[in-house]
Amino acid sequence: MSGLRMPEADAKTLKRREEIVADMRIIVPGEGVVDSESEMRAFESDGLTAYRQLPLVVVLPETTAQVSRILKYCHERNIRVVPRGSGTSLSGGALPLQDAVLLVMSRFNRILDIDFANRTVVAQPGVTNLGITQAVEHEGFYYAPDPSSQIACSIGGNVAENSGGVHCLKYGLTANNILGIEMVLMNGDVIRLGGKHLDAEGYDLLGLMTGSEGLLGVVTEVTVRILKKPETARALLIGFPSNEQAGQCVADIIGAGIIPGGMEMMDRPAIHAAEDFVHAGYPLDVEALLIVELDGPQAEVDHLIARVEEIAARNGCTTSRVSRSDGERLAFWAGRKAAFPAVGRISPDYYCMDGTIPRKELPRVLSGMRELSEKYGLRVANVFHAGDGNLHPLILYDANKPGELEKAEAFGADILRLCVKVGGVLTGEHGVGVEKRDLMPEMFTEEDLNQQIRVKCAFDPNHLLNPGKMFPQLHRCAELGRMHIHRGQMPFPELERF
Numbered sequence: 001m002s003g004l005r006m007p008e009a010d011a012k013t014l015k016r017r018e019e020i021v022a023d024m025r026i027i028v029p030g031e032g033v034v035d036s037e038s039e040m041r042a043f044e045s046d047g048l049t050a051y052r053q054l055p056l057v058v059v060l061p062e063t064t065a066q067v068s069r070i071l072k073y074c075h076e077r078n079i080r081v082v083p084r085g086s087g088t089s090l091s092g093g094a095l096p097l098q099d100a101v102l103l104v105m106s107r108f109n110r111i112l113d114i115d116f117a118n119r120t121v122v123a124q125p126g127v128t129n130l131g132i133t134q135a136v137e138h139e140g141f142y143y144a145p146d147p148s149s150q151i152a153c154s155i156g157g158n159v160a161e162n163s164g165g166v167h168c169l170k171y172g173l174t175a176n177n178i179l180g181i182e183m184v185l186m187n188g189d190v191i192r193l194g195g196k197h198l199d200a201e202g203y204d205l206l207g208l209m210t211g212s213e214g215l216l217g218v219v220t221e222v223t224v225r226i227l228k229k230p231e232t233a234r235a236l237l238i239g240f241p242s243n244e245q246a247g248q249c250v251a252d253i254i255g256a257g258i259i260p261g262g263m264e265m266m267d268r269p270a271i272h273a274a275e276d277f278v279h280a281g282y283p284l285d286v287e288a289l290l291i292v293e294l295d296g297p298q299a300e301v302d303h304l305i306a307r308v309e310e311i312a313a314r315n316g317c318t319t320s321r322v323s324r325s326d327g328e329r330l331a332f333w334a335g336r337k338a339a340f341p342a343v344g345r346i347s348p349d350y351y352c353m354d355g356t357i358p359r360k361e362l363p364r365v366l367s368g369m370r371e372l373s374e375k376y377g378l379r380v381a382n383v384f385h386a387g388d389g390n391l392h393p394l395i396l397y398d399a400n401k402p403g404e405l406e407k408a409e410a411f412g413a414d415i416l417r418l419c420v421k422v423g424g425v426l427t428g429e430h431g432v433g434v435e436k437r438d439l440m441p442e443m444f445t446e447e448d449l450n451q452q453i454r455v456k457c458a459f460d461p462n463h464l465l466n467p468g469k470m471f472p473q474l475h476r477c478a479e480l481g482r483m484h485i486h487r488g489q490m491p492f493p494e495l496e497r498f
């Protein structure tokens with residue numbers, strides 16, 4: 001990424017590369033260590049492809065014991081570690097560092113336990129999001145959070161980023177569907193948080209870990225909640241002559257006390273791109289399209305469909321279509337879930353943003369984005385979770401044209417500043433990573449950020465786990481008053497620390 005500053009590489013670590021690689025091969029024998037330049041190219045970037053960097057070495061462990069040994073080894077030798085799931089992060093959360101071990105969890109790919117009676121699944125972090133649903137759907141169950149990348153993204157990465165998806169409006173994000181984890185701390189200690197039981201007493205460490213972006217520990221096992229498929233699920237395609245009318249319809253639906261299973265919005269560029277790509281049957285003569293899914297008992301769904309159609313009519317909709325079969329409903333969603341790759345067909349490059357706003361501010365923010373589009377001379381396609389105000393503007397640019405990447409980045413930063421200005425936040429489900437790292441002061445005071453860093457220090461005092469992510473600048477824990485150093489000696493050196 002242009003102008004992106006990452007932590008300076010540690011020269012001592014780079015000089016010891018051969019020794020580190022040899023030791024990693026002892027800990028993870030077989031084909032679990034990748035160290036050649038050509039083979040490491042596959043891991044040089046994540047979903048934020050504007051920035052690339054080869055890691056020191058790539059390690060693919062298969063057991064919790066191996067992860068523990070790797071982290072303990074790196075902790076004792078002051079070696080940085082970057083955890084990685086499937087590499088689908090759109091905020092640069094898994095970008096490697098030149099002097100860091102890239103810890104890839106993709107070999108943790110087994111489902112360990114399915115408990116239909118308690119409606120839980122225990123899975124390793126490398127299992128894909130969709131893989132959990134596929135493992136339980138024969139009994140009429142599914143896993144609710146469904147990011148657009150669900151065919152590829154891992155459940156461990158979902159925990160790290162607190163991922164959502166089109167159905168998070170009604171059924172919640174990862175944080176609302178996770179019951180427990182096993183994790184390894186930077187010093188190699190293995191701990192468990194939560195489980196199949198309800199919330200435990202004491203501090204909500206499970207909530208702290210969910211969305212921590214790999215800065216506090218490495219997840220090696222996940223227990224999630226599964227749900228019974230609803231009796232009926234139907235979707236509506238509703239077209240509007242303007243984005244503002246569609247945005248007001250979203251607010252009115254929620255204001256009427258209706259909580260759809262999912263409610264998505266697409267603007268004209270995204271509609272045309274998705275239809276050309278998937279042929280889902282989207283209307284092409286509208287400026288904005290809502291996809292509203294309602295689920296539950298048949299009678300309830302029929303009643304809510306009528307109410308939604310009434311609200312849409314009041315807001316000036318020009319077309320409304322209700323799915324007549326489950327296949328047609330899935331076709332409606334296929335276009336939405338394929339929107340990102342579809343937009344990739346109409347532009348050499350695009351920059352995907354992620355911000356969240358109060359629903360009532362949707363018309364204002366859409367208008368603001370149009371003004372920014374004219375200012376920067378770049379097109380934008382909007383695809384977002386309208387029901388919970390989670391925007392995903394896709395800024396279209398050509399990286400081969402000098403200066404366009406920089407313009408796209410500045411455009412995206414202004415969109416996020418606008419989100420904060422209207423009472424929103426910098427991210428909804430993509431995380432902070434490196435993309436929004438330097439925008440954190442737009443939302444948090446220095447005192448707020450220092451308090452967050454103190455939490456980081458409690459788990460990883462040497463900042464070895466995923467450095468350069470989330471925080472705009474790194475402080476040593478001692479600088480934040482965590483401990484007093486006298487003549488180079490920590491107080492009570494005989495006490496064990498993590």
